[in-house]
Amino acid sequence: MGAADHIEPIEKASIDEIRALQLVRLKDALSRAYERVPPYKRKFDSAGVHPDDLRRLDDIVKFPFTTKDDLRANYPFGMFAAPMQEIVRIHASSGTTGKPTVVGYTKKDIETWAGLMARSIRAAGGTSRDKIHVAYGYGLFTGGLGAHYGGEFMGAAVIPVGGGFTERQVQLIHDFKPDIIMATPSYMLAIADEFERQGLDAANSSLRVGIFGAEPWSEGMRIEIERQMRIDALDLYGLSEVIGPGVAQECIESKDGPTLWEDHFFPEIIDPQSGAPLAEGETGELVITTLTKEGMPAIRYRTRDLTALLPATARSMRRIDRVRGRSDDMLIIRGVNVFPSQIEAVLGKDERLSPHYVLELRRPERLDELDVVVELRAAFAGKLSGAEIDEAGRNAEHLIKSYVGVTAKARIVPPGTIERSQGKAKRVIDFRAKT
Numbered sequence: 001m002g003a004a005d006h007i008e009p010i011e012k013a014s015i016d017e018i019r020a021l022q023l024v025r026l027k028d029a030l031s032r033a034y035e036r037v038p039p040y041k042r043k044f045d046s047a048g049v050h051p052d053d054l055r056r057l058d059d060i061v062k063f064p065f066t067t068k069d070d071l072r073a074n075y076p077f078g079m080f081a082a083p084m085q086e087i088v089r090i091h092a093s094s095g096t097t098g099k100p101t102v103v104g105y106t107k108k109d110i111e112t113w114a115g116l117m118a119r120s121i122r123a124a125g126g127t128s129r130d131k132i133h134v135a136y137g138y139g140l141f142t143g144g145l146g147a148h149y150g151g152e153f154m155g156a157a158v159i160p161v162g163g164g165f166t167e168r169q170v171q172l173i174h175d176f177k178p179d180i181i182m183a184t185p186s187y188m189l190a191i192a193d194e195f196e197r198q199g200l201d202a203a204n205s206s207l208r209v210g211i212f213g214a215e216p217w218s219e220g221m222r223i224e225i226e227r228q229m230r231i232d233a234l235d236l237y238g239l240s241e242v243i244g245p246g247v248a249q250e251c252i253e254s255k256d257g258p259t260l261w262e263d264h265f266f267p268e269i270i271d272p273q274s275g276a277p278l279a280e281g282e283t284g285e286l287v288i289t290t291l292t293k294e295g296m297p298a299i300r301y302r303t304r305d306l307t308a309l310l311p312a313t314a315r316s317m318r319r320i321d322r323v324r325g326r327s328d329d330m331l332i333i334r335g336v337n338v339f340p341s342q343i344e345a346v347l348g349k350d351e352r353l354s355p356h357y358v359l360e361l362r363r364p365e366r367l368d369e370l371d372v373v374v375e376l377r378a379a380f381a382g383k384l385s386g387a388e389i390d391e392a393g394r395n396a397e398h399l400i401k402s403y404v405g406v407t408a409k410a411r412i413v414p415p416g417t418i419e420r421s422q423g424k425a426k427r428v429i430d431f432r433a434k435t
């Protein structure tokens with residue numbers, strides 16, 4: 001094993017050492033933002049705070065939050081803290097509405113990111129001897145290039161396939177025999193189905209590990225992917241505004257939620273309504289401050305992702321709970337808060353139902369109606385009578401009512417009916433008239 005295959009000392013450092021490093025870096029990050037990014041200076045000044053007011057890590061709460069709206073208001077480059085001459089890469093994430101959010105990286109940022117992605121791949125069980133099939137999209141999206149640079153940084157052989165062309169994905173896995181695959185979890189399922197369609201046994205592929213993220217996925221989906229592909233499936237978290245993938249990664253030895261790389265990111269959990277800090281273990285909105293980013297630091301960036309901070313296990317750094325969804329993905333159906341991933345989790349309890357589903361929302365009169373459209377699992381196709389399929393539908397409705405608390409109508413459809421995603425899956429189709 002080469003040096004690149006070993007855990008970095010900081011991953012196992014004492015808590016005191018990590019907190020001391022965070023404090024030094026946080027002071028730097030605040031000063032950099034204040035001195036170089038006019039929108040940060042304005043926000044700090046109007047909140048009456050100065051970077052010197054941070055003496056302890058807890059003092060972070062005195063500083064104002066940053067939101068996606070701040071990034072949009074300063075589109076495209078107004079939040080950059082380095083002159084364009086020092087910027088070597090620009091990424092952007094397309095929002096569902098309005099302008100994309102733009103992020104810039106210096107040379108050092110790209111190295112930091114590659115190092116963090118290498119660390120993440122290693123935490124998932126990867127080594128420099130591995131071949132890594134990257135099926136995340138390349139381009140403005142951070143998934144493909146983030147995975148790519150991380151894999152190369154650690155000395156693995158990267159196969160930059162990108163998203164889409166599912167038939168070819170299977171052919172390349174079959175011929176090149178990669179050890180690791182990196183994709184969105186929903187796209188992994190589409191690839192698994194394609195193996196079957198081509199008459200190939202997915203469980204006997206060369207793959208050993210899958211590193212999945214960029215969208216919420218459930219424990220049931222993990223079991224499904226691990227069973228179909230016979231691999232270890234690990235959770236990778238990140239967002240472009242903060243760096244991209246590689247903010248947090250689940251460790252293969254514990255498989256208990258992503259470890260957040262605290263030497264580069266300072267996490268907080270807040271109540272999404274009041275903004276008040278929440279204690280470890282409580283679920284709320286994840287807020288991240290970048291500790292080392294040069295090109296575009298993020299100070300108390302509100303991710304909108306709902307999760308909890310959990311105690312350290314496989315490393316010295318804290319973990320986050322599986323991100324179940326974003327506050328803006330939450331559906332309110334007749335007053336009940338519902339995340340698509342909750343529905344996904346309960347559908348997984350019926351072996352007749354596949355993990356391919358979509359939620360349809362309608363408002364025929366005054367009340368919202370939720371239709372859960374879910375595919376029958378291929379193994380049951382053609383084997384169940386109409387009455388048995390009806391029964392599976394009623395069971396899905398019952399599970400949703402008892403576990404999620406909403407009344408839904410389930411529609412069981414044949415395998416292959418629901419459009420497959422090649423990146424982030426679209427789980428909700430909203431037919432309600434916009435008012």
Ligand code: DLL
Nearest residue numbers: 093143213214215216236237238239240244245323
């Ligand atoms: O999705 C970065 C990424 C690429 C992460 C590849 C992991 C793997 P964005 O396009 O900016 O960046 O979207 C970020 O995706 O705020 C979450 O809502 C969601 N997300 C990312 N990873 C996970 C995950 C990339 N593991 C947004 N579980 C984030 C749940 C995730 N949601």
